[in-house]
Amino acid sequence: GENVEQHPSTLSVQEGDSAVIKCTYSDSASNYFPWYKQELGKGPQLIIDIRSNVGEKKDQRIAVTLNKTAKHFSLHITETQPEDSAVYFCAAVDHGNDMRFGAGTRLTVKP
Amino acid sequence: DAGVIQSPRHEVTEMGQEVTLRCKPISGHDYLFWYRQTMMRGLELLIYFNNNVPIDDSGMPEDRFSAKMPNASFSTLKIQPSEPRDSAVYFCASSLVNQPQHFGDGTRLSIL
Numbered sequence: 001g002e003n004v005e006q007h008p009s010t011l012s013v014q015e016g017d018s019a020v021i022k023c024t025y026s027d028s029a030s031n032y033f034p035w036y037k038q039e040l041g042k043g044p045q046l047i048i049d050i051r052s053n054v055g056e057k058k059d060q061r062i063a064v065t066l067n068k069t070a071k072h073f074s075l076h077i078t079e080t081q082p083e084d085s086a087v088y089f090c091a092a093v094d095h096g097n098d099m100r101f102g103a104g105t106r107l108t109v110k111p
Numbered sequence: 112d113a114g115v116i117q118s119p120r121h122e123v124t125e126m127g128q129e130v131t132l133r134c135k136p137i138s139g140h141d142y143l144f145w146y147r148q149t150m151m152r153g154l155e156l157l158i159y160f161n162n163n164v165p166i167d168d169s170g171m172p173e174d175r176f177s178a179k180m181p182n183a184s185f186s187t188l189k190i191q192p193s194e195p196r197d198s199a200v201y202f203c204a205s206s207l208v209n210q211p212q213h214f215g216d217g218t219r220l221s222i223l
Contacts, residue, residue: 043214
């Protein structure tokens with residue numbers, strides 16, 4: 001089955017700097033890659049996603065890139081703000097709706 | 112629009128007791144998922160349903176765990192008998208086919 005690796009496990013940046021989180025997946029059949037943000041006491045919330053026929057997608061300060069050949073995808077957050085502090089999860093969907101999550105990255109944005 | 116609604120938000124009970132977690136998916140969604148989140152194991156898929164039918168329950172840890180979806184607007188996850196190692200946050204999510212999953216805010220379960 002699918003295996004998703006996520007790095008780093010913790011990330012601390014200064015407000016205004018960029019943050020990058022990287023994930024790799026194992027199943028070449030995976031075709032959908034969502035990213036979720038989880039705040040304390042809440043469920044994961046979708047922030048951006050990308051499908052395998054696209055190499056990059058951007059939504060304001062958030063962007064995701066996908067390299068199908070290397071089987072890795074990344075989340076980029078620019079101009080970070082304290083409210084970006086949360087745990088971020090990448091995920092890969094290999095068929096149907098079977099989604100496998102990475103272990104999560106705890107992002108801290110220091111004012 | 113109402114999101115995925117889970118109840119209770121918190122549950123504390125003694126080991127050996129039966130625990131029932133409830134979920135109301137987003138109206139119109141035909142997929143429903145149950146996940147468990149722990150520090151050690153992260154987010155794990157336990158079971159998912161399509162059109163109220165269980166499709167994959169390979170993530171259910173033991174026979175003590177069971178899940179049902181009697182209709183399109185309600186699902187339960189039951190643990191009987193409960194054990195301290197079942198303590199975790201349990202999430203329900205729903206989606207349309209090949210669309211993002213939307214999560215509820217979870218049930219924090221503590222088994223003493």
